[in-house]
Amino acid sequence: MRRQSQKEFLEGYDASEFERPSVTVDLVMFTAMDRSLKVLLIRRGQQPFSGSWALPGGFVEMEETLEEAAARELEQETGVSAEGVYLEQLYTFGDPGRDPRTRVITVAYFALVDSSAITPKVTGQEEISDVRWFSVRELPKDMAFDHRTILEYAVKRLRNKLEYTAVGLELLPDQFTLSELQSLYETILGEKLDKRNFRKKTLSMGILQPTKGYRKGGHRPAMLYQFKDAKPSSTFKRTRFERG
Amino acid sequence: MRRQSQKEFLEGYDASEFERPSVTVDLVMFTAMDRSLKVLLIRRGQQPFSGSWALPGGFVEMEETLEEAAARELEQETGVSAEGVYLEQLYTFGDPGRDPRTRVITVAYFALVDSSAITPKVTGQEEISDVRWFSVRELPKDMAFDHRTILEYAVKRLRNKLEYTAVGLELLPDQFTLSELQSLYETILGEKLDKRNFRKKTLSMGILQPTKGYRKGGHRPAMLYQFKDAKPSSTFKRTRFERG
DNA sequence: ACAAAAGTGTTCCTAATACACCCATGA
DNA sequence: TCATGGGTGTATTAGGAACACTTTTGT
Numbered sequence: 244m245r246r247q248s249q250k251e252f253l254e255g256y257d258a259s260e261f262e263r264p265s266v267t268v269d270l271v272m273f274t275a276m277d278r279s280l281k282v283l284l285i286r287r288g289q290q291p292f293s294g295s296w297a298l299p300g301g302f303v304e305m306e307e308t309l310e311e312a313a314a315r316e317l318e319q320e321t322g323v324s325a326e327g328v329y330l331e332q333l334y335t336f337g338d339p340g341r342d343p344r345t346r347v348i349t350v351a352y353f354a355l356v357d358s359s360a361i362t363p364k365v366t367g368q369e370e371i372s373d374v375r376w377f378s379v380r381e382l383p384k385d386m387a388f389d390h391r392t393i394l395e396y397a398v399k400r401l402r403n404k405l406e407y408t409a410v411g412l413e414l415l416p417d418q419f420t421l422s423e424l425q426s427l428y429e430t431i432l433g434e435k436l437d438k439r440n441f442r443k444k445t446l447s448m449g450i451l452q453p454t455k456g457y458r459k460g461g462h463r464p465a466m467l468y469q470f471k472d473a474k475p476s477s478t479f480k481r482t483r484f485e486r487g
Numbered sequence: 488m489r490r491q492s493q494k495e496f497l498e499g500y501d502a503s504e505f506e507r508p509s510v511t512v513d514l515v516m517f518t519a520m521d522r523s524l525k526v527l528l529i530r531r532g533q534q535p536f537s538g539s540w541a542l543p544g545g546f547v548e549m550e551e552t553l554e555e556a557a558a559r560e561l562e563q564e565t566g567v568s569a570e571g572v573y574l575e576q577l578y579t580f581g582d583p584g585r586d587p588r589t590r591v592i593t594v595a596y597f598a599l600v601d602s603s604a605i606t607p608k609v610t611g612q613e614e615i616s617d618v619r620w621f622s623v624r625e626l627p628k629d630m631a632f633d634h635r636t637i638l639e640y641a642v643k644r645l646r647n648k649l650e651y652t653a654v655g656l657e658l659l660p661d662q663f664t665l666s667e668l669q670s671l672y673e674t675i676l677g678e679k680l681d682k683r684n685f686r687k688k689t690l691s692m693g694i695l696q697p698t699k700g701y702r703k704g705g706h707r708p709a710m711l712y713q714f715k716d717a718k719p720s721s722t723f724k725r726t727r728f729e730r731g
Numbered sequence: 732a733c734a735a736a737a738g739t740g741t742t743c744c745t746a747a748t749a750c751a752c753c754c755a756t757g758a
Numbered sequence: 759t760c761a762t763g764g765g766t767g768t769a770t771t772a773g774g775a776a777c778a779c780t781t782t783t784g785t
Contacts, residue, residue, distance in 0.1 A: 262549055263507050263508075263509055263510065264507075264510050264547060264549065265507055266507065266508050266510060266581075266592055303508060303581065303592070305506055305508065305583065305590050306583050307583065308581060308582045308583065309579065309581040309582075309592070332578060332579065334576060335553065335576065335579045335594050337510075337547065337552060337553040337594070338552045338553075339549065339550050339551065339552065346549050348510055348547070348553070348592075348594075350579050350581070350592075420737090421737090421738090422736075422737075437775075437776075437777085438737090438738085438739095439738085439739070439740080439776095439777085440774075440775065440776085442738080442739085443739095443740095444774090459783085459784095460784095461735065461736065461783085461784075462734075462735045462736045462737080462782075462783050462784065462785095463735075463736055463737045463738085463781070463782040463783045463784090464736095464737080464782080464783070465736075465737060465738090466737085466738090664764085665764090665765090666763075666764070681748075681749075681750085682764090682765085682766095683749095683750085683765090683766070683767080684747075684748065684749085686765080686766085687747095687767095688746095688747090703756085703757095704757095705756085705757075705762065705763065706755075706756050706757065706758095706761080706762045706763050706764075707754070707755040707756050707757090707762075707763060707764045707765085708755075708756070708764080709763080709764060709765090710764085710765090
């Protein structure tokens with residue numbers, strides 16, 4: 244009796260002969276606004292979880308890859324082209340019962356988008372709208388399905404990834420100051436970082452390039468930096484920027 | 488027209504109303520034998536890819552979690568209980584066309600099993616059998632579907648994970664010598680490690696306990712070690728055991 | 732002149748690396 | 759006695775972490 248389902252797997256089969264779960268893609272879309280980390284959520288209008296906030300997502304169509312499905316969702320929600328957007332498969336959640344209606348297996352992706360590229364519709368803080376950017380620190384209490392779990396998993400992954408890669412850059416517009424970058428890292432990691440160590444480390448990675456521009460406003464103008472090439476996913480040493 | 492598929496997603500729906508992909512779980516099962524890293528493969532008897540080697544896998548049943556499906560496959564293939572076996576979701580592969588018959592999305596898991604716990608049936612090197620442990624260095628040329636990609640992805644992940652965690656221990660039997668452990672790390676990482684540094688580092692992790700036993704055989708007997716508690720997944724510093 | 736953020740160097744310390752010889756056993 | 763793998767310690771170095779003051783601008 245061993246290798247029972249293996250036998251099933253090996254056999255040719257009629258695609259319609261088994262009862263099957265549905266497959267969706269859900270998207271945890273992060274951006275940085277007001278120096279804080281935001282996630283895009285959508286208010287549900289239907290049961291179940293009507294009125295609750297949910298991650299954007301949808302069915303995987305028969306002729307598209309999972310990445311394509313995720314990119315399609317991304318474009319639909321933000322209006323930005325998924326070109327150059329950092330998109331990474333997060334995890335697949337498939338517990339029976341995570342959707343009260345049927346078995347739905349969802350492949351979660353997380354995306355890091357540059358807030359300056361987002362269309363006005365979604366950028367606005369219109370409370371009336373059913374699409375909103377939530378600060379990760381102030382998530383709604385009622386979230387649909389297991390979306391809170393997915394979201395927390397994504398935050399954990401992002402935080403972790405931040406400690407040994409430069410993905411944080413993906414969240415910022417083309418030009419930014421080092422203080423903005425540091426501030427972003429601080430809000431995501433939830434701790435103060437040392438300014439000198441942070442600068443030393445990020446600059447020593449050699450992926451940032453100072454521009455001619457300065458960010459004026461308030462007091463002493465800050466030099467603007469940009470990525471050297473296209474968006475990098477350069478890896479650096481797995482350490483943290485300790486202390487403040 | 489934006490949020491089209493979101494609408495679909497939010498709406499209650501009849502589970503049978505959409506065309507859906509099938510969902511399987513595939514398993515990359517690693518073990519350590521003869522100081523080399525092995526993977527379990529199964530020879531297919533049917534088209535497509537008849538005669539090619541494939542990862543064990545099967546359909547996800549409607550009432551089980553993905554982990555349960557993976558554990559079920561594991562038990563079916565090895566005869567060991569999945570209790571205490573390291574099992575981790577690897578990645579979900581879903582390109583249309585990866586299975587020539589229908590759209591099949593597969594959630595790949597990787598498992599680290601202690602070779603001493605495996606039932607004789609599968610342990611034997613019986614060439615006639617359609618189930619075999621392959622050394623990762625000598626994979627068959629013809630592998631079914633995208634299973635070679637999945638396998639390579641798994642090896643990469645394992646190798647990477649080895650550099651900052653103690654998962655390697657999961658591959659060994661309860662008692663082992665430090666040389667066996669080092670030798671395993673060396674074959675997985677594909678490089679020589681320095682004996683003194685390796686010992687210093689693993690022992691300083693504090694998760695190993697010397698036993699009273701010695702491994703006799705050949706020459707000077709080696710002290711046997713075991714894990715302190717249950718199987719740990721302790722993390723240590725992300726560095727390598729450089730040089731030999 | 733003062734408030735506020737930008738910018739900059741050095742010391743300390745931990746941890747990784749490189750490296751070579753003696754030990755216990757079986758044949 | 760010799761061949762084989764087991765076992766051990768130290769010096770060097772690289773990189774992370776801690777830490778405080780000067781500069782530039784706007785008001």
